[in-house]
Amino acid sequence: MFSVYKKELKSYFITPVGYIFTGVFLAVSGILFSLCTLYQVESSSVSLYFSLLFLVLAILLPLLTMKLLSDERRTKTEQLLLTSPISLFGMICGKYFAALTLYGVTLLVNSVNFSLLYVYGEPNLSIIIADIIAIFFVGAAFLAVGIFISAITESQLIAAVMTILATFGMILMSYIASAVSTEWLRVIIKWFAVYNRFTAFSNGMFDIAAIIYFISFTVIFLFLTARLYERRRWS
Template identity: 30%
Template sequence: MNSFLAVFKRELKSYFTTPLAYVFLFIFLVLSGFLTFQKGFYEARQADMTRFFMNMPLLFVGMASATSMRLWAEERKVGSVELLFTLPITIREAVLGKLCAAWVFLSIALALTFPMVITVFYLGSPDVGVIVTGYIGTWLMVGAFLAIGCFFSALTKNQVISVVLSSVACGILVLLGMPTTLNYLAGFLPMGLVNAVEMMSMRTHFESIQRGVLTFGDLSYFAILIAGWTAACVVVLDERKAS
């Protein structure tokens, strides 16, 4: 087993040795269900999951930041980073191991929303493709949020600072694409720049995937976000691991 897998395995197990994981899963599942019905799941009289997926960006801003805040901040605070980086392991392997473990953990959370799918299928005959791309889009977005959170967690030893910074950063990426933000920006920015801002927003790409189409542009948007923030995390950690 290589070092990446060792870190991944340890990290994933550590979620379930404390009650934290179960509390997270519980809160997430309750909120995701509650918001779906509150947004008028029955009233719409449509067998689809639009109302379920539309809550996902903001719900996961909180969830992903809270999951990723401890990744490096805690490790540096208690000093176990000195153990980890005096073992034969590279920073990249460790960062990827932790990121993947967090991603798998939130993927479990996402997978546990399956009763929603069953409900929709029981009530009508929904478009399977749209539901599948909906889950893929959410999953990619979660990866991007975690990469951002992982970066901010490496930046500080304080978990509270880490969670605040990463939820603000993720929040900005989501809210940038809101019609209200764009309309406001259009008031004083040239149209080209407003479009650029729109293209940078996670919401734009997330919603485009929600429509059931996986385009190269949308996929590469998430791939670049994840790779970029992860690379930044490696650089920052290399600089700050001992401080």
């Protein structure tokens, strides 16, 4: 797993993908930060910033996952993975954590922006920390969905587009659920409504239930990806 992790993390900077993701993320989030919070340090402005950043992640994170497994299929190296004695779940986790590391470090660098708020006032630190933790776990869940979709196609473009559609679909689930009259179906749809879980942090509360949800969501999609590869190994 660790060798796969190092290889994938290094590959982000051999190709332009890592630079593009980091540069665009920091630029867009910096603009949003300036517009939303720099001159208004109220908690509502901070929450607005993170809500918009939520949408940015849905568009940018597929850049990190689109090649993770689809490229293996395109270059025909997938067969080497399937016939090797390595743990498929370990391989998938290695690729996933490489993407998560790059995202996490970029988010950490971006968080330095909040030090500027102290120039203009006294921001609520608990809300900022809670929202940063929430947006990290949201990204972790989106990456897990992305690596699953990357496993079902050999086209990086298709993987990216499908992941964007899937993540935006997850964002819209809370609105879709309210329009569904069937109780059991509404419960299922609400489970995928990640935005509802994210907003639980807006008041500076560290929501353990939401953290468990995001971790569970991530593990489920990593497990599904591993099961997909297990089926290919024995087919």
